[in-house]
Structures are given as C-alpha cells and as structure tokens.
Amino acid sequence: LAKTTQPISMDSYEGQEVNITCSHNNIATNDYITWYQQFPSQGPRFIIQGYKTKVTNEVASLFIPADRKSSTLSLPRVSLSDTAVYYCLVGNAGKSTFGDGTTLTVKP
Amino acid sequence: ETGVTQTPRHLVMGMTNKKSLKCEQHLGHNAMYWYKQSAKKPLELMFVYSLEERVENNSVPSRFSPECPNSSHLFLHLHTLQPEDSALYLCASSPSTGQGYEQYFGPGTRLTVT
Numbered sequence: 001l002a003k004t005t006q007p008i009s010m011d012s013y014e015g016q017e018v019n020i021t022c023s024h025n026n027i028a029t030n031d032y033i034t035w036y037q038q039f040p041s042q043g044p045r046f047i048i049q050g051y052k053t054k055v056t057n058e059v060a061s062l063f064i065p066a067d068r069k070s071s072t073l074s075l076p077r078v079s080l081s082d083t084a085v086y087y088c089l090v091g092n093a094g095k096s097t098f099g100d101g102t103t104l105t106v107k108p
Numbered sequence: 109e110t111g112v113t114q115t116p117r118h119l120v121m122g123m124t125n126k127k128s129l130k131c132e133q134h135l136g137h138n139a140m141y142w143y144k145q146s147a148k149k150p151l152e153l154m155f156v157y158s159l160e161e162r163v164e165n166n167s168v169p170s171r172f173s174p175e176c177p178n179s180s181h182l183f184l185h186l187h188t189l190q191p192e193d194s195a196l197y198l199c200a201s202s203p204s205t206g207q208g209y210e211q212y213f214g215p216g217t218r219l220t221v222t
Contacts, residue, residue, distance in 0.1 A: 030207055031207070032207050034210055036211075041196060041218065042215060042216065043112075043198045043199075043200070043213025043214055043215055043216050044151070044198075044211075044213050045213070046210040046211070046212065049208070051208075087150075087151075091207075092205060092207045092209070093139060093141075093204070093206070093210065094139065094141075094156045094158065094163060094164060094202075094205030094206075095164075095205075096153075097153070098143075098150045098151040098152075098153075099150055100150050101150060
C-alpha cells in the first residue's frame, strides 16, 4: 500500500486559495489519488479523484505531476465552512489507507 | 445525504452486552466497508465486503463480527467489548473495490463502552 504524507495542519483566511500537498513516493502504476473532507463526528465526504495531470470539479482542483509522486488539492476562495480535516488516499477503494490528514482552519 | 444510512447514531453499552450496528446503502453499490475512528486518530479499515463476500479483515478482534446478508446491508455485531473500543464506527460503500471508485460514507455510530 502506498504511504501518504501530508502536513498536519494549515491555516488560511476566508477568500484565499488553499493548496494542500500530499506525497506518495511509492504510488503504483494503477493507483488513483482520492481526496476526502471530514467534519467532526461525521463520515468523510468525497472531494475529487484523479490519475494524472489536472482534474477540476465544482469544488476543487487536483494537480498531479508527471511522476505522480505527489498531488496537490486546491480549494479556491475558502470559507469558514471549509474548516475540516482533508485526507489524501492512494490506491483502490478496498485497499486505501487513511493517514493523519491535514486539519485546515479557515479564519475570518 | 441519505445514500448510506447507519443506525443507531449513538450507542452506550456495557462490556457484557451484545449489540449490533446496522448500515444500509441505497446506491446500488457492490462493496461495503466498516471503519473505526478513535478520538483524534485516522480512520482504521476493519472489514471489506464485495458482493457479500468478505475480502478484507484487518486483524480485527473476534469481539467484532461483521455480516453482509446482501449488497445493500451490512451489520457489525458487537460482544464483550472493551472501553478502548469506544469510537465512531463508520460504514461506507462504493460501486466496486477496484481502482477509480470513491467511497460514500454514512454518518457513523458513536459507540461508548462503559
């Protein structure tokens, strides 16, 4: 299983763009990269998934360099409600491991 | 969201009790999962079912017994639990256990063992 490394915590202010980077040096050829958001006492919620290059949806963008050894989740113009833990997972749904995640705190 | 539901939402049980957690998914998925999340810790994958067959059991103590009677329902039977088993138990589902599929999580059951 590919091990992931993320910053433990990040602070930001409302309206700013936030970029959270995840390292996954031993990613396998067929592994996908998936990001989840979790609020306290709730189940994680899917944000975005990608395999290579760039993926964008209505809430975030995911940038994956050519070597795929890292990925960056980009949240445009964050608000207070984006304060949560963000997890990067590598692998398939049945074998992915949730790491410690990144606690993002958005301040007014 | 009501794609994955869990009952009960809160449960307090003594160490000698037997209880069951229930999960139901309304998404037509073929894979279901149980996770444990202790306070301020990452999620720990406990069990994985694919088409009602258990495909993953991550060294979970036998006092936790999963059951998947069909692809829409998943149970976690609990007996003789320890206080350290107090945690948020999360159920999830996905179309498959293969690559490229995201998981959909339920709201969780907050379990307290006294």
